Amino acid sequence: METLEKNIIRFCADAGGKYCPCHLAYSGDCIKCPMIQGKNKCDCDWQGVCTYNLLNHSRISPIDERKEILCDILSTEQIGDNLYLIKIKVPKDIAKYLYEPGVYVFLKDKDKNSDIFNAPITVMDINEEEGILEVIIHAIGAKTKPIINNDKVYVKSPYYNGIFGLKEIKSNKEDNCLIVINGLSQANVINVIRRLLRNNNNVEVFVNGTLLDIIKEKIESMNVKINYFNIEKDKQILFNYIKEKEISFVYCAASVEFSRQIMNILNSVDKNIKLSISNNNLICCGEGICGACIVDLNGKKVKTCKAQIDSREYLTHIK
Template sequence: MKKANNQLCADAGSKYCPCHLAYSGDCIKCPITRGEKVCDCLWQGVCIYNELQHNKNVPVCERKETLCKINEVNELGNETFLIKINVPKSMLIDLCSPGAFVLIKSKDRSSDIFNTPISVMDVDFENSILEVVIKPRGIKTKNIINFEEVWVKGPYFNGIFGIKQIKSAYQKNTLVILNGLSQVNSINVVKRLLENKNNVVVFINNQATILDVIIEKLKELGVNIQSTDLNEDRDFLIDYIRRNNVEFVYSGGADLFNKYIMDIVDSVDPNIDLAISNSNLICCGEGICGACTIEVNGKRIKSCKAQIDSRAFLNSKNL
């Protein structure tokens, strides 16, 4: 695995860069801003250090919190809700990226401590609608469905590790494997893979929660969907990857599930590109609070912003 300073920041090159971390000398990407003497960031975009020097007297471009109208709430079963929210088109444009998420809190909450990260399921540009799925559990999410408006802050981009592999996959045989509520962020992944003319097949674990709304959207995209017991059919999955020359796999599930899929993929070929859902704790989304910090190969990494090699991450989790 590359050194921590060679990790790609999900915000690098966006309008949110340089961020507060760069100004404080803690930039994820740029070693010069951290006081190091050698520039080895391998970044091929606009130089973060130069941008920082030019913008010293310019306020950091921060994500805005917007009070948005809830257009529709539908119960999907098992205390899970599909929420359609009217959001500004300026925000919606970025929310179609794989791994995009927002911070949402109920209308009656003013403090940012009530923000909860929610993965983007889908966007409707024509009607300026953001679609998310929420399972109300704790104090942060219980009240969201009880109001006609919610606070939405975003966009954020690091809900997936392996975004580069997703965006660079072109005309390949690809496999998307989904488990439980993590299937929600698969729509943007599948859309990007299809845009890049990849052959996409989706396996869904039928021993976990299956959301019909996700199945319907995947069918509309025209992909082949297979519902299977991924524990019982391990050998079938291995054979499928081998026979179909699969070159890229996306695993959307909790860490244990993703580790299980990684082991299957690696048993065929450890060189197959692998991307996984980011299931880490995220609080502020800006790498400031430290709640998302994890250790990978002896390096402390802010997992809400830094892209991490999927295999290095899963092997570091002691699963």
């Protein structure tokens, strides 16, 4: 049986937070810390709270795990073919963690006990003051179909790794930024745009295909311009826009294939333009335990539910 590499040092979305150290640290499989992985020296280049020290200080304490909470469904509205906008009342101590870019939750039918029915769903929007979570569900299977017909749902959160390139989103300030949208990954752009605007960036949106009305309304409410284009016909238009506007950062909410096309356009302008992309990998547990999210990057196994990956590295090596 193939084993995970022990010497991969990547940033973990949970590092230094409430849920660190996690089960991976206790088993010696920490994504970030080389000391926990068995190395003789620290070379993680991490400037936050030391996971190794946290682990040593907390061995006698139970791991702080995310808990399932039964929450009221306030409304369910069909907004497309098997697409539903669901508003959920969540506790305010949970809501305060759901405004970050890339954050997602697990939802589960109130009548199911097994964790196999947990469905990872991106946070579209959160009203922190009122504790109202908004998500878009594609009701196509046993995990999601029952949710749209219920008045309550189990919510397990927060999970943070729904985007590759979180550091670039959070650190970019006072610059020209572009959001490119294609498909259902558009559901996570609201928190991204808000963070970029909060950091005094100029933001515009380019949409290939259809933009859901609810997403369009929320983007326009932030006074962000929306442009529509066709990736097959308008590559030169996008190229010219990126070059003329001196775009320094791009977030692409789309499939791997589409994001790769955007990366190629960026590289033809300037390979130094920062790029973040949506994480569309299969996620089942969100804790790096089950292995469903593992991808092979240039011969190395990476747990994509927690590990941050450079977007260009990912798009270059993933099939």
